[in-house]
Amino acid sequence: MYLSREEESILQGEQGDTMRRMMEILVALGDIYGAERLMPVRSAQIAGVSFKNIGEAGLEWISDLRGRVAVPSILNPAGMDLERWREMGIDGDFAARQREVVRAYERLGITPDCTCTPYQIHRGIVKEGDHLAWSESSAVSYANSVIGARTNREGGPSALAAALVGKTPLYGYHLDENRRQTHVIVVDADLKGADYSALGFLVGRIVKDGVPLFRLRARPEKDELKALGAAMAASGSVALYFVEGVTPGPGSGSTSLGKDLGEEKGGKINQGIDKKIDKEIAEKIALGRKDINEVYDKFPAGDAEIVALGCPHCSRSELERIAGLLEGRNARKELWICTARRTAEACPDLVARIERSGAKVVCDTCMVVSPASERFRKMLVNSGKALAYIPGLCGVEAGFASTEDCIRVAEEE
């Protein structure tokens, strides 16, 4: 990989040992994937925060680093609510180690926001066309697909290296040639809410690391796109998808797919160009209501002991909806609503309305990365990503239902 004089000098250790080690990571990655050169990034989002996942060895590695990040950088969810960890049933030893991890990152100049939805809380951390070094798979999918930015799914060390150096190797989803659809998914059903999670759960399994292009009947909301991408990233390893007429298109990263294809008024796509696109792709898959319903049927609520919403972290509008659904109701089961601390702090009234029902608004963490989930036998979720990860990563059985049904189940004794 080509290195500028300054990059070469960092590699020779002229800016200290930490920077040398970070540059070594970037060069190794670039060499493995055949990158031509390094590319400046606008921001970094760093995984490897939950002490449950990184343990003592990870904490030691991070604590050993010196320096300041070169670009705005924030963290993935931690293993607990950094303030209300006792209410989650987290023990004091874990809490102390977790706080040390966050402090070690903070010493490097990283903002201690622990969230998988950086785009919901920091305007300016990403915009269309930006190159990024983000780690968390749902955030990567959202940035690539909905915002039209460009990022690979970084590991914790490579995102941290990019944060400190301010650059990442130019390969993978940074390049036009890897941002073309591999499958067309035609969905002949009216979708709403958790249906998008179910759809993502199915499609991720089918396309694996492909780039699906969806033809949907109606325009999904942003939170529905967030859920769709998160589910595909977990049940498969999809890092980029398109929704015809909705998301930014392949190629330039600066025009909408609808415009690329000659979108007509009312969201219809020009049929001639439509056919041309079909010929170029590898596979066309049709899914309907029956397929979506099978996901709900296969993972029933059963005797779930806990209900957890907010994977990916809830937006303000999702908190609003949940507060409305919980009005005048009583959560008899443990009910967690996961969100970013900044999102919760921006709407204390909504948090109070939700918690009046007995639910807990849980910040900085989530049902998958916190060890607090492990004391339950079965968890009910409205997220395809949580559905895919909870059994393997938490050893907890998972059920799947719409948000309304999740709240109904949380009310039951």
Ligand code: F3S
């Ligand atoms: Fe976020 Fe945790 Fe889900 S990191 S996407 S809430 S698994």
